[in-house]
Amino acid sequence: MKVGLIGLGNMGRGVAQNLLNAGHELVVYNRTRAKAEPFQAKGARIAGTPQEAARGAEAVFSILADDPALEAAVFGGEGLLSGLARGAIHISSSTISVALSERLAAEHAQAGQGYVSAPVFGRPEAAEAKQLWVLAAGAKADVERVRPLLEAIGRGLTVLGEKASSANVVKLSGNFLIASMVEALGEAFALAQKSGVEPKTFLEVFQSVFAKSPIFERYASLIAGRQFQPPGFALRLGLKDIGLVLEAAGDAQVPMPLASLVKDHLLGGVAQGHGELDWSALGALAAERAGLEKL
Amino acid sequence: MKVGLIGLGNMGRGVAQNLLNAGHELVVYNRTRAKAEPFQAKGARIAGTPQEAARGAEAVFSILADDPALEAAVFGGEGLLSGLARGAIHISSSTISVALSERLAAEHAQAGQGYVSAPVFGRPEAAEAKQLWVLAAGAKADVERVRPLLEAIGRGLTVLGEKASSANVVKLSGNFLIASMVEALGEAFALAQKSGVEPKTFLEVFQSVFAKSPIFERYASLIAGRQFQPPGFALRLGLKDIGLVLEAAGDAQVPMPLASLVKDHLLGGVAQGHGELDWSALGALAAERAGLEKL
Amino acid sequence: MKVGLIGLGNMGRGVAQNLLNAGHELVVYNRTRAKAEPFQAKGARIAGTPQEAARGAEAVFSILADDPALEAAVFGGEGLLSGLARGAIHISSSTISVALSERLAAEHAQAGQGYVSAPVFGRPEAAEAKQLWVLAAGAKADVERVRPLLEAIGRGLTVLGEKASSANVVKLSGNFLIASMVEALGEAFALAQKSGVEPKTFLEVFQSVFAKSPIFERYASLIAGRQFQPPGFALRLGLKDIGLVLEAAGDAQVPMPLASLVKDHLLGGVAQGHGELDWSALGALAAERAGLEKL
Amino acid sequence: MKVGLIGLGNMGRGVAQNLLNAGHELVVYNRTRAKAEPFQAKGARIAGTPQEAARGAEAVFSILADDPALEAAVFGGEGLLSGLARGAIHISSSTISVALSERLAAEHAQAGQGYVSAPVFGRPEAAEAKQLWVLAAGAKADVERVRPLLEAIGRGLTVLGEKASSANVVKLSGNFLIASMVEALGEAFALAQKSGVEPKTFLEVFQSVFAKSPIFERYASLIAGRQFQPPGFALRLGLKDIGLVLEAAGDAQVPMPLASLVKDHLLGGVAQGHGELDWSALGALAAERAGLEKL
Known part of the structure; x- marks a missing residue:
């Protein structure tokens, strides 16, 4: 298929590579052009604007950091929306707000274009290794048309139904x-350590008892080893996401006190200058509050 | 080995059965004698007091509900402490406070007896199926002597060191x-449901993404299916345990706001009359706060 | 002075009356015209649009429920902004977001108009009785010009400086x-009552010890007497305001876990159908969580 | 009256002085005898043990730091209980747990002695200036007999009923x-400051709007001025008290999430080495979390 891709950050790079590996014809756009150049060598074409990346494509992925970045790439004179052909499909894989996802569904529908909300679970390593888990929601026909693309970038796919923003709700909930688990791990490690149990020992028990869940085990290891750099997922992005969770929760009228608490800890982390650490640094903040080692 | 066992509740029954299965000679004591009788048929002897269960045993398990129950069984004229021979070992598998575990270590040492703190992870089904994960802490020689017993009751064992109460800290942290995960799941399910995503669908995603962790998957299923009865682990016991976590955290000077929040939700559940439901009912309380179905 | 006033809700009515009492020439606008008619009898003129209310006025008050209501009244073809003369001043007394206040300051400046942010403290009774406390921030000359108006509607005035949105930050913080105090009172009353101390008795102590603060005493009385209707300040408006607090806190990078917790309780109240009760009903929600009387 | 007084700390000294001023005959006991000596010069007698302070007295005040201190003074061979005559009354003014108050009521009743629970509101300055507010609960006749003493030490008295521990519940709730107000103030000051509003300015508004409540105004001043030393009431004592609140709340089955949150902040303060600062330092901790000045 002729595919566009907007955003070659940590996540986008892995996705682009896997689309190429699967034999698709790829046009990439990245605000900082230098990041796009390695993909030219691999056979992709570089576009100068999101509009250009969309022109002639059957489907265009967007994989950007947040709502403003996606809005900048989609709307306006050089945006994806103005370049995409009628009947072509925007595959939105950024972690964005439920509200923006609903707006995109409406605007693409009005322009006679398809919109598939397809956020992914997995850190950059998983994107690279084709180990993402992909969610997809949107019109059935659209989802089916892009299914080969979604299967090319991950280890599995869950189709959630026709309401595109459902996928965003589920991604944000995930x-x-x-984040809750990371926060809880942080508190537990702090308690163990101040009670005389080594982080390494606590980690071993955790691995034995709670084991087999790669996500949780991974974060427990990061906390036990204080490996907060380089960030797989930056604390400030975690703050953004939990902010979006609470925004969605406000709209749906769902009190989420655990989410609120975690958000305040992320916000504190950013306020204290740790926004660029991996968000497993929540664990270090819990330790600091307990009078253990400072970040 | 000649083994005593005090407490034939949901957990103790499975442990007793597995000790018999492994060929050990068993004397059981239970406050309500009727619960002990089925084990007589299987070859165990019934003791009339904890003291009697301890007399002549090389090791005695205690598997009771809380601190007061264990104190009642250990101390006093008919207690385990007065019956246990010098050199024999008390294996304490109840989920108790760090403070009581430290007291027991001291009192048994003074009496020339051994004390191995050996709390277990797993619900009653796991106890029955020999699928518990066992922690053990205490004097090395003591732990080694009772190792065959600890291996007879679970799928694995982690030895934590010589300070007996370490095992209690780790168990409570677990x-x-x-509890944090259950609480977070509750909030996430409530958000998904109020946003139009069916619990069943959310569960499927959860299973795909976070999968392979039997503990978390089990609780997600209980919440999605609203299966709060019969309780595998009663909400009021969860309240007790998180209370013990906070007690240990207070002593170690570790702020645990997530634990505090979860405790308040458990306390609200008990106050509103749901103490006998499974503690996965935390999920139902989150739903209720969101204006969804009442418990 | 020739004064316009937009918004004749619970608060606006008292303000309008006091401006008339002070001898000012008043033009009023209200979306539902019927609410404006009583003021015609008292000498005010009724405008058909916000634009018309602003035309020819030296200053125009806006006293509306929230950001969207104020945006609807200010922007667009029939809005205040298009009617206000160069040099005339918009006095913004609604409790709005810091972000909207900053936007208004910029837009009025661009149009050559003045903007004074002047939120008020006090419930509807206080507005009627000229007992509001008024904050004011904006260009010094503008604040001085409208000072007689601000003094006509309250018992006192604090001028906060030239940055208009400061007044909104302070109002939201107030x-x-x-809200924190109401929430804390709710928890305290619940504890007292479940411990056998009558709410009436607890209120007496509160009045003696913490007395002389009319705000707190008033809320303690409302909670003790379960007087949640009619609402002086509706729970759903409280939710809006604490939401704005957290928005401002997010922008300023200030973790406010107490605010987060209170917001979740307000959100729960709205989700459970109590949005139109007075926000002192936070106290009733605390009682309900404790297993006391249901709302 | 012949009065004993046990405990000449910050609070006890003011009480002792006011009892002398009112003309009562006083015997004082303090663990560190040096602190008692100034009172000898003023006409009091010094006792060598709590028992001796109680012997011959019609009533004995105890004003100590916490449960263990009071238990040490009351029970045992040299304790108050063994010295107090039948019919004489123990006036317990320490901030202690509900559980200990109930135990004291029972033990004194068994010994044929009276027990009046009489905790006080006010900081050391208030104790000195006879500005405490006194609560009293216990048998009516006992309360009436000691009324002149209770009136001699404060500006007012509330009698709460016959159940002695009611007074402790109310004191702890107060x-x-x-603590909630201090915590909320801390968050509000942090928000104001990071939004560009000077603490001094915020304090002025606070004084105007919320004014006339000496307690809250006092704490707002301490936070605005960062006057955390010397402590009027040490953070570690605040931690103790909120711990007692939560203990009482657990027993009464009242979820108090605001209290839990405040407790965790106090605990963090102690864990980070600030236990001896005034508990208004909660405000400084909120500022620190926001990335403002470190404590």
Whole structure:
């Protein structure tokens, strides 16, 4: 298929590579052009604007950091929306707000274009190794048309139904579960350590008892080893996501006190200058509050 | 080995059965004698007091609900402490406070007896199926002597060191991790449901993405299916355990706001009359706060 | 002075009356015209649009429920902005977001108009009785020009400086303090009552010890007497305000876990159908969580 | 009256002085005898043990730091209980747990002695200036007999009923209200400051709007001025009290999430080495979390 891809950050790079590996014809756009150049060598074409990346494509992925970045790439004179052909499909894989996802569904529908909301679970390593788990929601026909693309970038796919923003709710809920677990791990490690149990020992028990869940085990290891750099997922992005969770929760009228608490800890982390660490640094903040080692 | 066992509740029954299965000679004591009788048929002897269960045994398990129950069984004229021979070992598998575990270590040492703190991870089904994960802490020689017993009751064993109460800290921390996850799951399900995503669908994604962790998957299923009865682990016991976590955290000077929040939700559940439901009912309380179905 | 006033809700009515009492020439606008008619009898003129209310006025008050209501009244073809003369001043007394206040300051400056942010403290009774406390921030000359108006509607005035949105930050912080106190009162009453101390008795102590602060005493009385209707300040508006607090806190990078917790309780109240009760009903929600009387 | 007084700390000294001023005959006991000596010069007698302070007295005040200190002074061979005559009354003014108050009521009743629970509100300055507010609960006749003493040490008295521990519940609830307010003030000051509003300015508004409540105004001043030393009430004592609140709340089955949150912040303060600062330092901790000045 002729595919566009907008955004060659940590996540986008892995996705682009896997689309190429699967034999698709790829046009990439990245705000900082230098990041796009390695993909030219691999056979992709570089576009100068999101509009150009969309022109002639059957489907265009967007994989950007947040709502403003996606809005900048989609709307306006050089945006994806103005370049995409009628009947072509925007595959939105960024972690964005439920509200923006709903707006995109409406605007693409009005332009006679398809919109598939397809956020992914997995850190950059997983994107590279084709180990992402992909969610997809949107019109059935659209989802089916892009299924080969979605299968090319991950280890599995869950189709959630026709309401595109459902996928965003589920993605945000998943990130909330992870953040809660990281926060809880942080408190547990702090308690263990101040009670005389080595982080390494606690980690071993955790691995034995709770084992087999790669996500949780991974974060427990990062906390036990204080490996907060380089960030697989930056604390400030975690703050953004849990902010989106609470925004969605406000709209749906769902009190989420655990999410609120975790958000305040992420916000504190950013306020204290740790926004660029991996969000497993939540664990280090818990330790600091307990009078253990400072970040 | 000649083994005593005090407490034939949901957990103790499975442990007793597996000790018999492994060929050990067993004397059991239970406050309500009727619960002990089925084990007589299987070859165990019934003791009339904890003291009697301890007399002549090389090791005695205690598997009771809480601190007061264990104190009642250990101290006093008919207690385990007065019956246990010098050199024999008390294996304490109840989920108790760090403070009581430290007291037991001291009192048994003074009496020339051994004390191995050996709390277990797993619900009653796991106890029955020999699928518990066992922690053990205490004097090395003591732990080694009772190792065959600890291996007879679970799928694995982690030895934590010589300070007996370490095992209690780790056990309590583990229960805190589970409670946090259950609470977070509750909030996530409530958000998904109020946003139009069916619990069943959310569960499928959860199973795909976070999968392979039997503990978390089990709780997600219980919440999605609203299966709060019969309780595998009663909400009021969860309240007790998180209370013990916070007690240990207070002593070690570790702020645990997530634990505090979860405790308040458990306390609300008990106050509103749901103490006998499974503690996965935390999920139902989150739903209720969101204006969804009442418990 | 020739004064316009937009918004004749619970608060606006008292303000309008006091401006008339002070001898000012008043033009009023209200979306539902019927609410404006009583003021015609008292000498005010009724405008058909916000634009018309602003035309020819030296200053125009806006006293509306929230950001969208104020945006609807200010922007667009029939909005205040298009009607206000160069040099005339918009006095913004609604409790709005810091972000909207900053936008208004910029837009009015561009149009050569003045903008004074002047939120008020006090419930509807206070507005009627000229007992509001008024904050004011904006260009010094503008604040001085409208000072007689601000003094006509309250018992006192604090001028905060030239940055208009400062007044909004302080107003929102004040509402947060009140909400925290109401929430804390709710928990304290619940504890007292479940411990056998009558709410009436607890209120007496509160009045003796913490007395002399009309705000806190008033809320303690409302909670003790379960007087949640009619609402002086509706729970759903409280939710809006604490939401704005957290928005401002996010922008300023200030973790406010107490505010987050209170917001979740307000959100729960709205989700459970109590949005139109007075926000002192936070106290009733705390009682309900404790297993006391249901709302 | 012949009065004993046990405990000449910050609070006890003011009480002792006011009892002398009112003309009562006083015997004082303090663990560190040096602190008692100044009172000898003023006409009091010094006792060598609590028992001796109680012997011959019609009533004995105890004003100590916490449960263990009071238990040490009351029970045992040299304790108050063994010295107090039948019919004489123990006036317990320490901030202690509900559970200990109930135990004291029972033990004194068994010994044929009276027990009046009489905790006080006010900081050391208030104790000195006879500005405490005194609560009293216990048998009516006992309360009436000691009424002149209770009136001699404060500006007012509330009698709460015959159940002695009611007074402790109310006292603890009051301290919880203060701690919540201090915490909320801390968050509000942090928000104001990071939004460009000077603490001094915020304090002025606070004084105007919320004014006339000496307690809250006092704490707002301490936070605005960062006057955390010397402590009027040490953070570690605040931690103790909110711990007692939560203990009482657990027993009464009242979820108090605001109290839990405040407790965790106090605990963090102690864990980070600030236990001896005034508990208004909660405000400094909120500022620190926001990336403002470190403590």
